[in-house]
Amino acid sequence: MPKIKTIPLLEIIFKSNGGSSDVWKAVSELLYNKEDEISVFCPYIKNKINSYDKDTSILALTLLDFCVDDGKMPLWSALNTKNFLGSLVNNLKTKEEVEIQNMILYLIQKWGKKFAKNQELANFNSVYTYMKNNNISFPTETNHKYTKYVQLNKNTKN
Numbered sequence: 001m002p003k004i005k006t007i008p009l010l011e012i013i014f015k016s017n018g019g020s021s022d023v024w025k026a027v028s029e030l031l032y033n034k035e036d037e038i039s040v041f042c043p044y045i046k047n048k049i050n051s052y053d054k055d056t057s058i059l060a061l062t063l064l065d066f067c068v069d070d071g072k073m074p075l076w077s078a079l080n081t082k083n084f085l086g087s088l089v090n091n092l093k094t095k096e097e098v099e100i101q102n103m104i105l106y107l108i109q110k111w112g113k114k115f116a117k118n119q120e121l122a123n124f125n126s127v128y129t130y131m132k133n134n135n136i137s138f139p140t141e142t143n144h145k146y147t148k149y150v151q152l153n154k155n156t157k158n
Helices: 006-015 021-033 035-049 054-070 073-079 082-094 098-114 119-133
Strands: none
Touching: 006 021, 006 035, 006 054, 021 035, 021 054, 035 054, 035 073, 035 082, 054 073, 054 098, 073 082, 073 119, 082 098, 082 119, 098 119
């Protein structure tokens, strides 16, 4: 069994309340190039989003935003599951922290629009459309941008 490298990097990010740009890029690179890393990343990040600590949840959502923007189909497919998206929606119902709710709504809208024409990733758009049709209002942007942690350059994939 291959050695999983993502978890120690994620621990650095969460123990240091953000870590360095290099660590974020290393996590994204592992998810981009090694599909077996995705199977440990998804439950780990879901657990952090579900944390009772607001800052941990926000950091996890911000990291997730970066990884989706920098990622490709295997990661997107893992996040497109009813299990993962259902967990995000459940957080909207159970978390009273407005910042967390707004960040989740922002990501649901962003991914719903981003993957709207991709049938393989239809759950993203289905969740977004359902919520929009039920008069859920979505924030147009978030105060929690991953550029706070990651210095982007011309070599970034997306």
